[in-house]
Amino acid sequence: MxxxxxxxxxxxxxxxxxxxxxxxxxxxxxxxxxxxxxxxxxxxxxxxxxxxxxxxxxxxxxxxxxxxxxxxxxxxxxxxxxxxxxxxxxxxxxLLEGRNLSQLLGDNARHPLPVHDVVDIAEQVADALAYTHRQGIVHRDLKPANIMRLADGTVKICDFGIARLGADIGVSSRLTGTGIAMGTPHYMSPEQISGDRVDHRSDLYSLGCVLYEIATGAPPFDQDDAWAILVGHRDTPPEPPRRRRADLPPLFERIVLDLLAKAPEARPADAGDLRRRITGTRRTALPANAPQPPHLPDAHRPVPPHPPGTGHPDGPADASGRVPLHPGPGPAAPALLPAWTRSMTTGRTSVGALLPHAAPPPEDPASALTGQWTAAGAPPRPRTAPALPGTPVAPALPGTPAPGAPAPGAPVAHTAPPPVPVPEPDLLAVLAGRHSAGLSLGRLGRWAEAGEAHRAVAAERARLLGPDHPDTLASRYEYAFALSRAGRPAPALREFGHVAEGRARLLGPGHPDTLTARQETAHVLGRLGRHAEAHRVYADVLAARERVMGADHPDTLRCRHNLAFTLGRLGRLEESYRTAYEVAAARARLLGPDHPDTLVTLYEVAHVLGRLGRWADALGTYQEIAAARARALGQDHPDTLAARYEAGICLSRLGRGREALELYRDLVAARTRAQGPDDPETLRARHGLGVNLGRLGRWEEALAEAREVAAARTRVLGPDHPDTLVSGREVAVCLGWLGRWGEALTGYRHVAGARERVFGPDHPDTLASRNDEAQCLEQLGRHAEAVELYRRVAAARRRPAPG
The missing domain is CATH 3.30.200.20 (Phosphorylase Kinase; domain 1)
Structure with missing residues (x-):
């Protein structure tokens, strides 16, 4: 080979x-x-x-x-x-660029991961298990080495099916005679150990073991003897994790202990239910300021379950704090284990394998199918250490403002640094940790803090390594990304431009990392409304990607998708539709029809179909997307519900108001269940419900709904938020249809004034509101005022757009 x-x-x-x-x-x-x-x-x-x-x-x-x-x-x-x-x-x-959980614990000096990271990992793994269990697939070998966290925070389970193969070999009496043993027993469910029937609840138990370990620093049963571990899983209640780490949220501890129930029926019913429970703990798990440092205070460090000399519910502890394997006279309990367990060794735990100077454990042929693949080459750089307390803030980068963070999936070049004095490795490791902390802040949506972290690291890396070193440019890239996500596209554009120029000098104009920076430049231009410039950049990047990578490379297709989006914003709808349709077909061929990227492009196809007035085609496409997302993600997943929302708009446009009304009622219930009554998406669904009540002539009900949504949006989003103003306009529409024109005029003027403050006097939304105001004046018989307002709106629309 x-x-x-x-x-x-x-x-x-x-x-x-x-x-x-x-x-x-x-x-x-x-x-x-x-x-x-x-x-x-x-x-x-x-x-x-x-x-x-x-x-x-x-x-x-x-x-x-x-x-x-x-x-x-x-x-x-x-x-x-x-x-x-x-x-x-x-x-x-x-090809995954990231670290498995075993490696992350090693990077973190064998201390537990920050609480918010633990909850995020738990939520993502539960979501993936919910999907695979719906497909009838049980992993059977879930452990830290089989769970990967990518650079952008995405968590992926590895070795599905192959893990199942390893388990099949391990428990088959026909094959165990060949000398193949099971892998590490630290994550096995009691039913696996007893040789009983295994179903999806076994994976939930294994996940409980994984979460216990990354939250406390040690597996729930961490003895040196394999049989002791097996007996622990089968017979011994785990120590509550908050005894080992007091800052864990009580709700999260309850979830972990429920997962570790001995009887499968006592565990959560399924991974979907588990994910919803984990999501509910998120607020209690978020830190008040920066991510937790890897070296936790002594009170939070993992300690032996029962210090020497203290009592233990299962018998006296020995000098190490562990319960002896055979607490009573004779080895009665272990003898009840299946014969195939007799040759098991303890195998590797995530943290145990990382002890300094420890002799490597013997290779296990079965776990080689599914187990940890050790990284080749030099030791990995730390990825989870946050910014150190008391570290001075580096000076600002020349020509850049402050605050901004991560770019999911963005490739970062790490070529040999230019010839500058070699800095201390420990300092570079600290900067790598601070860079990783910035990524974590971004994943929490704290973009201003993330950007400041990346800005400071970029300045320090520029001083130590030079302004064009790949690591310096990587930090400036993340700074730019954070600025963009924090709603500061203008400074983000300057930063992305600097990164693109630096990478072009260092790597060449056609290098994938250079093209990635240029593509982000185009994205920010679009955010600034400069769609013609964005189109030119996307077209140049697309030509280079096709030349370097080929027409069907995922990055090429992503660029073509963005180009289709930009064509739509330029009003070139037929070109936009054709480009998006071709990208969707290519992604379906390469990735599968239900792949998230395929569905995202189909979503753009449906959007353009609607703008072309082809509402029936758009409806069919949105329904196809909603069905695929429901299969892959679940009925209540936000992406599934977003596609259903758009299907409701299409039904309304097609005059199928009653169907639309029922769809929105279901949507409001699902959004409330999944995200809460005041979530912006729940309120958007309620807005759609109110609009359809009006289209069915039920104006009193529509008015009541519009007023409630407007009040909630004012409270949640603020009085001048665009969505709040849309609801204010809907209130005025309902008042007009009820013949209450004086009240309607007041509402239209309020919305127009707010839009003028927020968007400017010549913005299309402002002019639409002034037009509404003029129509209302007509209904009140104030024709001269109406005509004057119509003239002002027409003159503003004839004026050329600035720039």
């Missing part, structure tokens, strides 16, 4: 990025599509193995690889292809 460097005439192996007991993971290029991938190669087991065993292994590998390849969810690693070449089984997957 390694000699040819080419698998199946398609996958070019570039470098080993990980190794396990039975194979390797390679960074590779899919030469057919021009994309980067990861290829996991399982080595031949050798002549010593039973031919029947090899046949069973191959068959199960193929079966489970097909299962893994069928999964389409943002929280599950995408499997592109699989097969066998020269006796080696291989699996082609998306």
């Amino acid at each position: 390694a000699e040819t460097r080419l698998i199946h005439g398609r996958y070019r192996l570039l470098e080993v990025i990980g190794r396990g007991g039975m194979g390797e993971v390679w960074r590779a290029t899919d030469e057919s599509l021009g994309r980067r991938v990861a290829v996991k190669c399982l080595k031949p087991l050798g002549a010593r193995q039973d031919p029947d065993f090899l046949r069973v292994l191959r068959e199960r590998f193929r079966r489970e690889a097909r299962v893994a390849a069928s999964l389409q969810h943002r929280g599950v690693t995408v499997v592109h292809d699989f097969g066998e070449a020269d006796g080696t089984l291989y699996l082609v997957m998306e």
